[in-house]
Amino acid sequence: xxxxxxxxxxxxxxxxxxFIISYFSFKALRITRxxxxxxxxxxxxxxxxxxxxxGIGLLILLLSRPIMPLxxxxxxxxxxxxxxxxIVAYLLIAIGYSLQVRHKEVMTFLAFLYPPRPRRLxxxxxxxxxxxxxISMFLLLYIVFHALIIYRINKRRDSFLIxxxxxxxxxxxxxxxxxxxxxxxxGLVISKTTYFAAxxxxxxxxxxxxxx
Amino acid sequence: MRHxxxxxxxxxxxxxxxxMYDEGETKITQILYGANLSYDxxxxxxxxxxxxxxxxxxxxxxxxxxxTKKGRDFLNEFKKIEKFVKAFxxxx
Numbered sequence: 001x002x003x004x005x006x007x008x009x010x011x012x013x014x015x016x017x018x019f020i021i022s023y024f025s026f027k028a029l030r031i032t033r034x035x036x037x038x039x040x041x042x043x044x045x046x047x048x049x050x051x052x053x054x055g056i057g058l059l060i061l062l063l064s065r066p067i068m069p070l071x072x073x074x075x076x077x078x079x080x081x082x083x084x085x086x087i088v089a090y091l092l093i094a095i096g097y098s099l100q101v102r103h104k105e106v107m108t109f110l111a112f113l114y115p116p117r118p119r120r121l122x123x124x125x126x127x128x129x130x131x132x133x134x135i136s137m138f139l140l141l142y143i144v145f146h147a148l149i150i151y152r153i154n155k156r157r158d159s160f161l162i163x164x165x166x167x168x169x170x171x172x173x174x175x176x177x178x179x180x181x182x183x184x185x186x187g188l189v190i191s192k193t194t195y196f197a198a199x200x201x202x203x204x205x206x207x208x209x210x211x212x
Numbered sequence: 213m214r215h216x217x218x219x220x221x222x223x224x225x226x227x228x229x230x231x232m233y234d235e236g237e238t239k240i241t242q243i244l245y246g247a248n249l250s251y252d253x254x255x256x257x258x259x260x261x262x263x264x265x266x267x268x269x270x271x272x273x274x275x276x277x278x279x280t281k282k283g284r285d286f287l288n289e290f291k292k293i294e295k296f297v298k299a300f301x302x303x304x
Binding site: 024027028029031032033036037040043091100146149150154156159160204206208209210212 | 214222289290291292293295296298299300301302304
């Protein structure tokens, strides 16, 4: 439980960072009217909202010294909201990226990305957390690959920061899944820290954009 | 042979605004060369920019165009968004 204040601050600060990206996506949509930014805006807004709800929920739990049944009800509910909002957000961002698929390499890679046989994974789907992490990882693999292709083509620093951001989020889900299996609390802290590092990478991209 | 991609309408409008930003009060011929457009198309775009309140026309000593505050703000905003958009691999 010692990690809750840390996770709480990651959630609240992280949601603010993602709201900034969502705001920029909205401005990009308004100016360019490109569909990709509609999906980016929705995706990042949902990601930020999920993170904020999780953070506020944890804050309430921390401050109100609730009775055990309330914790037992509220904590899984917060996790569920967080997992669902993340998956839908990644899906929207992946759709956004897929709208600009122009490169044959992407389609070739997608053939390799086809999910492994479900039967092999079934024994490990012990909790919804792992299921959520696995779905997120597949969506993030797609997003990371697109971000990498874009960076390889334009070699821009801001594109590299977006790629790094999504890669770190992917890593954080991998660590999270391993943590649930091994039941090590330290793993949760590492996963959340990795996720936060991803958001810092996004923030650095935004700072580059603002500085011009 | 690789063809230069066609400019979007938004990019053309921004190119016109950029010429005015760099030159200040600008003659139509300066905009023609700066934004690389035909006369007919340029007139059409200038009318559109004027109706949006991004530029204004002055009629003393021949027609000259200049950026309004709204136009200047739009251009500054566009430069930031252009960078953000490029980070996602999109050319406007």
